[in-house]
Amino acid sequence: EILGFLGPNGAGKTTTLRIITTYLTPTEGTVYIDDLNVAEHSTELRARIGYLPELNPLYAEMAVYELLVFAASVRGITGRRFKEALGRVMETCGIREVLHRHVGELSKGYCQRAGLAMAMIHDPQILLLDEPTAGLDPNQIAEIRKLIKKLGKEKTVIISTHILQEVQAVADRMVILNKGQVVADGTTAELMAGFQGKAQLTLEIKNATDESIQGLAVRFPEIQVQDQKLHDGVGRLELEYPTGQDLREQIFGYAVESGWVLLEMSRRQARLEDLFR
Incomplete structure (x- = not known):
């Protein structure tokens, strides 16, 4: 399933994603993933989550291959496991042709693909994408949307964005957040029908x-x-x-x-x- 997490800037979308990833501890409330409290099972749940933040954490002086080696080693993925993981993300994210190019030489679209490959190197069940098409040109947006749809057939994908058209283009369901409160939750078709x-x-x-x-x-x-x-x-x-x-x-x-x-x-x-x- 692809879930669109929609709301204006400052609604609390990024904060919520950071809580889900266990990067932040909630001051109130509880988040559960697979019936596990993220505050109590953070180490276990991090292995199930891939996160691409809005500010893509890439090092311009490193090659894409080096970034993936680094991301994999942090998660204890080496040797044969790394080769298998590398082959998988190269195919899924379409980065084979830029694998040995430095990040500083890449277009924004390929930078997003490289960041997504890092987030997926450990084959997570859940992908959290914060403003994944921000700053991309129309062709790059279309390519990333196509990739997200492909991923949604195999994983749970949560896309955080303030752009309604982004959610309408790829999401099966949407949650709308405003001022820290959920104001709507349902399939895209259901919510649109409610306004017609x-x-x-x-x-x-x-x-x-x-x-x-x-x-x-x-x-x-x-x-x-x-x-x-x-x-x-x-x-x-x-x-x-x-x-x-x-x-x-x-x-x-x-x-x-x-x-x-x-x-x-x-x-x-x-x-x-x-x-x-």
């Missing part, structure tokens, strides 16, 4: 009160107030309701009745990106 039947209405208003805004939701139960940014009765109100109903006329009438000054009203289809806000 909703419309969003943005109002720029004056002279609004908290009581009158609460009254709007009481008058029209099908309306949900998604966001409210008002200061001294002036600001923006974002509403959501089923696409099959056009409530603009009723909302306009309620605004007049409540003494609001309506400066602007705009309607659009609700989008998955709205969960980021």
Whole structure:
């Protein structure tokens, strides 16, 4: 399975990945992998996890082969085991032709492939990829996405990104994180379907009160107030309701009745990106 771990910058995605890899100890909560607490079984679980951080830990003066020797030796993989592991990651990651080139000579796409090979040298069951296509050109992005899809057929792959299109392109399921909280969890198709039947209405208003805004939701139960940014009765109100109903006329009438000054009203289809806000 490929899981897309999605959220805006600062949502807590990288922190969560670092906790999963046992690099950080959680201040609250518990992470389990295969029913094992990562805080209590960190050494055992590290052998099951491969991690490619956003800042790829490559040494420009080293050849790709030397990096893989280093990564393997840290995990006690030497001799015949290393030769087998090397053959596997060369084939999987497509790095055979750059194996003896220095990292400083490689394109960003090949650097990502080399970093992925390091993360996979011990054949982990779980791969954690933090912003794996950041800084790549369109062709390189397509190549890395193809590689991730291939890996997802054999392993559990978790991709952390703030780009929705990245998750839609490769993930079977997505978890959306915002301000450290999970705001959505489901298959990509399920979450997208949940937004196809909703419309969003943005109002720029004056002279609004908290009581009158609460009254709007009481008058029209099908309306949900998604966001409210008002200061001294002036600001923006974002509403959501089923696409099959056009409530603009009723909302306009309620605004007049409540003494609001309506400066602007705009309607659009609700989008998955709205969960980021």
